[in-house]
Amino acid sequence: xxxxxxxxxxxxxxxxxxxxxxxxxxxxxxxxxxxxxxxxxxxxxxxxxxxxxxxxxxxxxxxxxxxxxxxxxxxxxxxxxxxxxxxxxxxxxxxxxxxxxxxxxxxxxxxxxxxxxxxxxxxxxxxxxxxxxxxxxxxxxxxxxxxxxxxxxxxxxxxxxxxxxxxxxxxxxxxxxxxxxxxxxxxxxxxxxxxxxxxxxxxxxxxxxxxxxxxxxxxxxxxxxxxxxxxxxxxxxxxxxxxxxxx
Amino acid sequence: xxxxxxxxxxxxxxxxxxxxxxxxxxxxxxxxxxxxxxxxxxxxxxxxxxxxxxxxxxxxxxxxxxxxxxxxxxxxxxxxxxxxxxxxxxxxxxxxxxxxxxxxxxxxxxxxxxxxxxxxxxxxxxxxxxxxxxxxxxxxxxxxxxxxxxxxxxxxxxxxxxxxxxxxxxxxxxxxxxxxxxxxxxxxxxxxxxxxxxxxxxxxxxxxxxxxxxxxx
Numbered sequence: 049x050x051x052x053x054x055x056x057x058x059x060x061x062x063x064x065x066x067x068x069x070x071x072x073x074x075x076x077x078x079x080x081x082x083x084x085x086x087x088x089x090x091x092x093x094x095x096x097x098x099x100x101x102x103x104x105x106x107x108x109x110x111x112x113x114x115x116x117x118x119x120x121x122x123x124x125x126x127x128x129x130x131x132x133x134x135x136x137x138x139x140x141x142x143x144x145x146x147x148x149x150x151x152x153x154x155x156x157x158x159x160x161x162x163x164x165x166x167x168x169x170x171x172x173x174x175x176x177x178x179x180x181x182x183x184x185x186x187x188x189x190x191x192x193x194x195x196x197x198x199x200x201x202x203x204x205x206x207x208x209x210x211x212x213x214x215x216x217x218x219x220x221x222x223x224x225x226x227x228x229x230x231x232x233x234x235x236x237x238x239x240x241x242x243x244x245x246x247x248x249x250x251x252x253x254x255x256x257x258x259x260x261x262x263x264x265x266x267x268x269x270x271x272x273x274x275x276x277x278x279x280x281x282x283x284x285x286x287x288x289x290x291x292x293x294x295x
Numbered sequence: 296x297x298x299x300x301x302x303x304x305x306x307x308x309x310x311x312x313x314x315x316x317x318x319x320x321x322x323x324x325x326x327x328x329x330x331x332x333x334x335x336x337x338x339x340x341x342x343x344x345x346x347x348x349x350x351x352x353x354x355x356x357x358x359x360x361x362x363x364x365x366x367x368x369x370x371x372x373x374x375x376x377x378x379x380x381x382x383x384x385x386x387x388x389x390x391x392x393x394x395x396x397x398x399x400x401x402x403x404x405x406x407x408x409x410x411x412x413x414x415x416x417x418x419x420x421x422x423x424x425x426x427x428x429x430x431x432x433x434x435x436x437x438x439x440x441x442x443x444x445x446x447x448x449x450x451x452x453x454x455x456x457x458x459x460x461x462x463x464x465x466x467x468x469x470x471x472x473x474x475x476x477x478x479x480x481x482x483x484x485x486x487x488x489x490x491x492x493x494x495x496x497x498x499x500x501x502x503x504x505x506x507x508x509x510x511x512x
Contacts, residue, residue: 136350
């Protein structure tokens, strides 16, 4: 398996928050959950690896290419979807797609039609007419139609009902089987129990763990931190909370 | 850049940007501060920025496989396109007014600004103000447009005021001639304003690109 994304010593300093020395890597066909409580640094990490913000230090490479110098080539091969973000709410999906496809050299109309049908999306609808789950699916269609090998998704399951969430996780698994790597941030740990191979856990801006989810759960279980991801997260996060409460 | 300009036109532009081009025809109105047409044409562009922000246009653009600074160039290209279309409409209306209606009483006795080369020059200067003050100011954050627009509103109306005052000053009354078709000074003023517009827009675009490169989304 080849490495699709490598993040080394990523640091981003804000006046009141620092994302510090984050390192992780992703292989093709793997699903990685980026977890942490609200404000831990998940979105800052995602924005950094998409070059939406300026990092203080660190090295980010995709498919062996440096993000800073080969951003355009890299963006031809990755896709992004933010849970709550939608673009051109009142334009028809077909119109948005007609414009978007002109930017991608590998755009595949056949794949586009196939995924639109699979996700039951209608070109004549506007994003404002779609449910939250359908919006995420629309972003997935756009990414998959230009042959994205890595999907970066910021809280794609938040705001979805349990059935839509479950369907979306099934989609992730099916895509991973086809070799697509998926990095998605979430604070809903049960999503990861169902589909993640790896996790990167960020706590208060620092890397707590990155690697196989199974290994992490076994290791934490041995330390008495919990039986599953939710219990483990609660254990670490509330430990700090209780310390503060006692002060 | 062609794809990005197409994206500006097909996705980001507000219909008002096109509709407000009609204000170029204000050049035909006598006894009216016709230079406000330049403000209204810019106001249509402003509406596109407003609609763009509501639709996460900048984020959509920078996530495309394009250079971040190309997003700035595309906004400038769209703005210049609208301004040149508005200028073209006003220029045709001005031509009609000067060639066919130059001796018409409402224009000859017009106490307000007449549509002539000086008027077209002022239009270009108002456009240049928009590009420097509004566009340049917007790209400091790529999000906040209230302050740069209010600033543009103030300077553009000051500009309209100056334009209306100048031709009342002794020695400058020629600026309000109703049909100065062969006056080389008037053509010179138009050419000079065009040069100012081009230079100001290019410099503003370069500055905006530098500013936007520093913005965290």
